[in-house]
Every structure is written in C-alpha cells, then in structure tokens.
Amino acid sequence: MLIIHHWDADGITSAALTVKALNLEDFVNITPPIGEFRFDDRIKKYIEKAEKIYVLDLNLPQEVEDIEKETIFIDHHIQKKIKNPYVKQINPVLDGKDFPSASFVVSEYFSNWDYLSALGAVGDIGERAFNIPKVLELLNLEGIGKEDALKLVQLIDSNYIIMDRESVEKAVKVVLELEPKEILEYEEWNKNLEKINDxxxxxxxxxxxxxxxxxxxxxxxxxxxxxxxxxxxxxxxxxxxxxxxxxxxxxxxxxxxxxxxxxxxxxxxxxxxxxxxxxxxxxxxxxxxxxxxxxxxxxxxxxxxxxxxx
CATH class of the missing domain: 3.10.310.40 (Diaminopimelate Epimerase; Chain A, domain 1)
Incomplete structure (x- = not known):
C-alpha cells in the first residue's frame, strides 16, 4: 500500500486517517519534493512497487493519468476530472460541493471521523474552521481547545516549512502514535516552530x-x-x-x-x-x-x- 500525500497538516492528517480507517500495518507514505507540485523519480519508483495507491490532498490529476494500478485519488482542490479508468477520483468540487479540507473528504469517504479530521480543516482554513460545528464537535471529544488546535497544526506544519521531507513523512506515524497532549510537547517540532516564527x-x-x-x-x-x-x-x-x-x-x-x-x-x-x-x-x-x-x-x-x- 502506497500513500502519496501533501506535505502540510491537511495532507499528513489525511494520510493518518486513511491508515486508521483501513487498519493498515504495512504501508509506505511519501510526499513530493516540498514546494513542488510534481511526482519526482523517487515517487515513481515507489509507484512501480506498489499494489494499490492512495493520492491525498495533492492537486496533481495529471500525474496519475498514466498509472496502470488501482489508485484512489482524494482531494478538495479545483481540478479537472481524471480520465484514467484505473483511478477512482473522490473530490466534492466535481459535484459543485465545497469541503474545508482533504481530511474532511477522507473522513466522509471512509465514514471515520476523529480529531485529525478537524486538524486538517484548521490547517487549511485557519480559525474559520471553528465556525464549522463538526470541527468543534471533534475537537471537544478530545478536549482540545481552539488555541491548542492551532498550535498542533503549527507543529505538524513545521516539518515542511523547514524543508525536511523525511520528517514530513515521519510525521504521519508521529500523529498516529502520540496523543494530542504529547504532540504539543514534542520537543523537535517545538524547536522548529521557534525558528519559523522568527x-x-x-x-x-x-x-x-x-x-x-x-x-x-x-x-x-x-x-x-x-x-x-x-x-x-x-x-x-x-x-x-x-x-x-x-x-x-x-x-x-x-x-x-x-x-x-x-x-x-x-x-x-x-x-x-x-x-x-x-x-x-x-x-x-x-x-x-x-x-x-x-x-x-x-x-x-x-x-x-x-x-x-x-
């Protein structure tokens, strides 16, 4: 199983939600070169080895047109319909709907919601996400306040902002393994944040x-x-x-x-x-x-x- 995801909080939470929904133990998650909207040779080599592929929160429909393997493409960006019959495209925009984040699309697709669904939305639209009842409901279930939700997103995002592709990919397992309070205290990401804010x-x-x-x-x-x-x-x-x-x-x-x-x-x-x-x-x-x-x-x-x- 190969999961290709965006490098930001929405992409990372979308990948984690997919792993949880499918109860995956054996998977590889990978992100494109940070800041570049393309599949590089590294991703293409992983695609060659994969049996099934998920592409999450990446507005790159052109990159999957030639893939001849079962591919689930989940996104919420403006894009054209994918013609490749091997690809199942899940994007509410194609039906005239507007979702705040890919994490929301992933959660609806799998009927599996938790606080990571909400963090993806906060990551993509900021404090406006708190106007969405579902976001507040999911955060409240974990006892996460607005300030902590914003901080969690900043910490997750810190990996791509400092241009550390490997840490972006590791972040999926970090959010899967740690509780929200542990993430808030995660020393490596907090050090990143200090440099970024400056x-x-x-x-x-x-x-x-x-x-x-x-x-x-x-x-x-x-x-x-x-x-x-x-x-x-x-x-x-x-x-x-x-x-x-x-x-x-x-x-x-x-x-x-x-x-x-x-x-x-x-x-x-x-x-x-x-x-x-x-x-x-x-x-x-x-x-x-x-x-x-x-x-x-x-x-x-x-x-x-x-x-x-x-």
Missing amino acids: AIENAISNIKVKEGFAFIEFESKFNIISKVARKVVWEMSYDGAIVVNKDFHGKAQIYFRISPNLVDKIKMNDIINTLKTKGFNAGGKKDVLGCILEKDDVDEVLKIINEYLR
Whole structure:
C-alpha cells in the first residue's frame, strides 16, 4: 500500500486517517519534493512497487493519468476530472460541493471521523474552521481547545516549512502514535516552530500596502510563504496578499491569497489556468494560488496576477 500525500497538516492528517480507517500495518507514505507540485523519480519508483495507491490532498490529476494500478485519488482542490479508468477520483468540487479540507473528504469517504479530521480543516482554513460545528464537535471529544488546535497544526506544519521531507513523512506515524497532549510537547517540532516564527516576523516587516492589498518580498530557505500570506489576510485583515520569496533554494515562490469576501470577485481558477497555459508550475483553490518558478520569471507572473486584479 502506497500513500502519496501533501506535505502540510491537511495532507499528513489525511494520510493518518486513511491508515486508521483501513487498519493498515504495512504501508509506505511519501510526499513530493516540498514546494513542488510534481511526482519526482523517487515517487515513481515507489509507484512501480506498489499494489494499490492512495493520492491525498495533492492537486496533481495529471500525474496519475498514466498509472496502470488501482489508485484512489482524494482531494478538495479545483481540478479537472481524471480520465484514467484505473483511478477512482473522490473530490466534492466535481459535484459543485465545497469541503474545508482533504481530511474532511477522507473522513466522509471512509465514514471515520476523529480529531485529525478537524486538524486538517484548521490547517487549511485557519480559525474559520471553528465556525464549522463538526470541527468543534471533534475537537471537544478530545478536549482540545481552539488555541491548542492551532498550535498542533503549527507543529505538524513545521516539518515542511523547514524543508525536511523525511520528517514530513515521519510525521504521519508521529500523529498516529502520540496523543494530542504529547504532540504539543514534542520537543523537535517545538524547536522548529521557534525558528519559523522568527522568519515570518522578519518577512512581514517588509510589508507594502496598496488599496487593501499587501505586497511582501523577502528571501528565506524556509517554506514560510503560505504562512506569511495567511497571517496577513487572516490575522491582519488585509483584502489580499501577494507574497514573493525571491530566493528559495535557487528558485522563486509566489503566493497569492484573498479574503473570503473577494472569492466571487476574483476568479482564482482563471489565473491558475492562465499560468498553467503559459507553462508555469501553479496550483491552488478559489482563494489561493501558489507558484514556484525561475527567478527571472517573477515579473511575468506578477504581471498576470495584476492584470486580473485590475
């Protein structure tokens, strides 16, 4: 059994929920190169060995079109229908429904819910998840308050933010084996968090604002770009954030997030499709866009985003 999952809290909890639902003892879980939306050679070698494959919280339908093995593809991102007959695609978006996280889709698919289902939602939409009765119900069953839920997500996410792919993959077993209180005290992840928070504050110190939108440029080896955008939009209440990491391990990153009240005005899917048409490695949802690119292409991508904003 091979589980390929996203590197963030939603992907990790989705993988853990799948393991629990299927009572798996013999499985391999693996994540793509952090920050890159593709299957690398390492993943492809594992696919060759696998008997059955689960792909969770990864907006990569194109990567499974040629797989000739039973594959369950579970996601909640905007995407086209997969044509490969070997692939069973579970995505409520295809039916016009909106789920807060892949963890919710996984839990509904298996009819198996617990606090990890809720953490996946908190990981993807932040404090807005606490407006969902099911999230509060699941957290309350474990005696987890809102503050602890947010901290748990930060700790789980810390592995991908410091760019440690191996630790991301190990995190699935950590959340399966430890109780929530033990995770909150997990020393390795808490040390990660201290370094990350310093880097985020440094990035936000370079903020520029125009007509309610924040524009931030910085350089960091940490994958903090989505965290910076979330903090600016969710906590600092800007209409949107365009964030650029100008030097991320030799590449550049661009992340564009908008507040919920602009979702109907700014068609994020149109921007994502335009970037993909032009050959850029971009993905996202109705309120967020992420792109990793060559440094020389930053101005071109920003120009496309700005054209839509006008």
